Amino acid sequence: MKFELTKFEHTKNPDIQWALSELERIKEKAAIAEDENLANNCWRESEALQLTLTYIKAFHKLKNADYREAWYDLEQCEIKCKIIARNSSEEFCLAKNIHFISQQVSNLQSLYPYCVFSSPGMVVGYYSCGICDHKIRPRSRCAHKKGKIYNGKLCVHIAHDIVLKEISIVSKPVQKYSVVHNDETLDFSALQYLMPALEEAFDEWAFIKKTKSFPIDMFSRVDLDSECPCKSGEIFRQCCSNKADVTIPHLEFLLPRAVPNLPKIRFPY
Numbered sequence: 630m631k632f633e634l635t636k637f638e639h640t641k642n643p644d645i646q647w648a649l650s651e652l653e654r655i656k657e658k659a660a661i662a663e664d665e666n667l668a669n670n671c672w673r674e675s676e677a678l679q680l681t682l683t684y685i686k687a688f689h690k691l692k693n694a695d696y697r698e699a700w701y702d703l704e705q706c707e708i709k710c711k712i713i714a715r716n717s718s719e720e721f722c723l724a725k726n727i728h729f730i731s732q733q734v735s736n737l738q739s740l741y742p743y744c745v746f747s748s749p750g751m752v753v754g755y756y757s758c759g760i761c762d763h764k765i766r767p768r769s770r771c772a773h774k775k776g777k778i779y780n781g782k783l784c785v786h787i788a789h790d791i792v793l794k795e796i797s798i799v800s801k802p803v804q805k806y807s808v809v810h811n812d813e814t815l816d817f818s819a820l821q822y823l824m825p826a827l828e829e830a831f832d833e834w835a836f837i838k839k840t841k842s843f844p845i846d847m848f849s850r851v852d853l854d855s856e857c858p859c860k861s862g863e864i865f866r867q868c869c870s871n872k873a874d875v876t877i878p879h880l881e882f883l884l885p886r887a888v889p890n891l892p893k894i895r896f897p898y
């Protein structure tokens with residue numbers, strides 16, 4: 630079954646939900662019959678379809694400046710891309726745009742101002758295999774590998790007897806769902822600038838991280854005891870405040886088409 634799936638309107642097509650439930654039905658039948666190939670193919674098709682749906686929805690939320698909700702979708706896409714790529718041929722990944730989505734998700738995430746996340750520290754009693762229930766010990770493992778597909782089912786390790794020890798604040802979390810920031814205090818200007826220039830989730834775009842220098846007079850409003858605009862992490866007084874020019878990070882976007890009336894970016898200081 631073929632349907633168009635590139636725009637947000639397409640995600641409402643009832644045929645897509647029908648296709649997902651059919652894939653689930655065929656997968657379960659194949660799993661019972663131990664037709665592993667068919668079961669895994671159904672899993673792959675279903676995951677790729679759900680990934681495309683989530684990615685298009687995330688793009689739509691970004692267009693509507695719903696940044697936090699889009700962030701959660703993008704994180705879901707990131708995880709799905711990795712699992713699909715791990716369990717599929719290169720040909721399949723190319724046909725389903727897995728690498729493209731993975732790249733664009735990573736690009737979009739890096740335009741967010743989020744940099745700290747909460748991360749739970751816990752002690753796990755033991756893990757069991759999600760496929761065969763085997764209790765995993767250092768010298769006793771089953772034949773299943775975490776993150777691989779068996780008979781249409783993803784192998785996960787299930788944690789038992791969990792004791793939560795602490796919540797830490799980290800900059801590189803295992804998963805990026807637990808954002809600590811209050812969005813109202815953050816600067817989303819990179820996304821605010823980019824999103825009006827894109828029409829569809831599958832538009833090709835990229836950006837280059839550059840730097841640009843400005844005369845020191847333009848930074849007269851920066852508090853000497855605040856973070857230096859050059860983003861070195863030092864305070865302004867001890868960093869660039871005595872230089873003639875300050876070199877600050879600058880993003881250059883490569884867009885798919887010329888966009889009239891792009892918002893002018895305000896000098897942030």
Ligand SMILES: [Zn+2]
Nearest residue numbers: 758761771773
């Ligand atoms: Zn197992």
Ligand SMILES: [Zn+2]
Nearest residue numbers: 857859868869
């Ligand atoms: Zn500096």
